[in-house]
Amino acid sequence: MLKTSLNIQDKSTWLTKKQPCIIAGPCSVESPEQVLTTAKLIAESGKISMIRGGIWKPRTRPNSFEGVGSVGLKWLKDAGNEVGLPVTTEVANAQHVEECLKNGIDVLWIGARTTVNPFSVQEIAEVLRGVDIPVLIKNPINPDLNLWIGAIERINAVGITKIGAIHRGFSSFDKSSYRNAPMWEIPIELKMLCPNLPIICDPSHISGSTDLIQQVAQKALDMEMDGLMIESHVNPLQAKSDAEQQLTPQALLELLNNLAVREKQSQNKEWINNIEQLRSVIDELDEELINKFASRMAIIEKIGEYKRDNNLTILQLDRWEKILNNRIFLARKVGLSHDFIRKMLELIHQESILIQNKVMNNGENKSEV
Ligand code: PEP
Numbered sequence: 001m002l003k004t005s006l007n008i009q010d011k012s013t014w015l016t017k018k019q020p021c022i023i024a025g026p027c028s029v030e031s032p033e034q035v036l037t038t039a040k041l042i043a044e045s046g047k048i049s050m051i052r053g054g055i056w057k058p059r060t061r062p063n064s065f066e067g068v069g070s071v072g073l074k075w076l077k078d079a080g081n082e083v084g085l086p087v088t089t090e091v092a093n094a095q096h097v098e099e100c101l102k103n104g105i106d107v108l109w110i111g112a113r114t115t116v117n118p119f120s121v122q123e124i125a126e127v128l129r130g131v132d133i134p135v136l137i138k139n140p141i142n143p144d145l146n147l148w149i150g151a152i153e154r155i156n157a158v159g160i161t162k163i164g165a166i167h168r169g170f171s172s173f174d175k176s177s178y179r180n181a182p183m184w185e186i187p188i189e190l191k192m193l194c195p196n197l198p199i200i201c202d203p204s205h206i207s208g209s210t211d212l213i214q215q216v217a218q219k220a221l222d223m224e225m226d227g228l229m230i231e232s233h234v235n236p237l238q239a240k241s242d243a244e245q246q247l248t249p250q251a252l253l254e255l256l257n258n259l260a261v262r263e264k265q266s267q268n269k270e271w272i273n274n275i276e277q278l279r280s281v282i283d284e285l286d287e288e289l290i291n292k293f294a295s296r297m298a299i300i301e302k303i304g305e306y307k308r309d310n311n312l313t314i315l316q317l318d319r320w321e322k323i324l325n326n327r328i329f330l331a332r333k334v335g336l337s338h339d340f341i342r343k344m345l346e347l348i349h350q351e352s353i354l355i356q357n358k359v360m361n362n363g364e365n366k367s368e369v
């Protein structure tokens, strides 16, 4: 990993006056009333530092709501003025930045689908040359720390010094309870490489559903992240984007009241914090391992069906030998012991044979497997 030296203004001067820094608001700005009512209800708590709202929405498939466009910038800014809070929105190209600057948007954020593209990030950086505005940079959708740091460096290189990162999780092919896998080890490494860079966690886009947001938000604070970006909508069921993950203002306030904000002062507490961070990473890695095992066993079952339908034996020794040799070679390359990997493979192999036996014994009746 390349070392990086960023020229960053102290976060306490522009971002973390309130600890933790809570950025909340709807996924998308939909109407003047929707953004104003949401802003008023969430700001009542006194715990919110900034109002968010998407104006141009990067949607996975066409023909879904793609945001209200520039007209919504005034609605967002007016809502912020009404509740006395700064506002932030996502920019994906030079024109978005220009429109935001014209409308007095206080903070810009670069979305995950833009961070992946150095051309787009550079285009945004060029229009920001000589402008004094804070920019938050979401992680790229793929788990590539260098790409994330590269985007931060591009924005910093044109003179933007109020910079923060947003951890919103990573796209993964594996089945998981998350919409975007948190992979906590990546923001932790970012923190180690850039200790002055504030990191905000976005538990809404990590979770994808309201039931996981509290635990992800708590984990983020336990990992010493500087704040949270949480989607809240006055009427989530009617939301035009991300309806499943938006909290009502009341649910948001409940979540914030339930958060334990830990101190970071004494040596001992620092030690506890470090241990908690590492344990959280272990929890994540174990969940990933379990999901990988589940994917592996599902494929084993399919192979079992194929063997059954083609009248083949379950145990095929030459294949097993190849697996052993190849996995032991791979394990050695990353410093894992021969004994450990052999024992683990044997366990996996036993379970695989058991699964295929079941498939064979149940004949055509797959539902009983
Ligand atoms: C959003 O914040 O609504 C959004 C589109 O985020 P992301 O770039 O993380 O997908």
Ligand code: MN
Pocket: 027, 028, 231, 241, 242
């Ligand atoms: Mn969203």
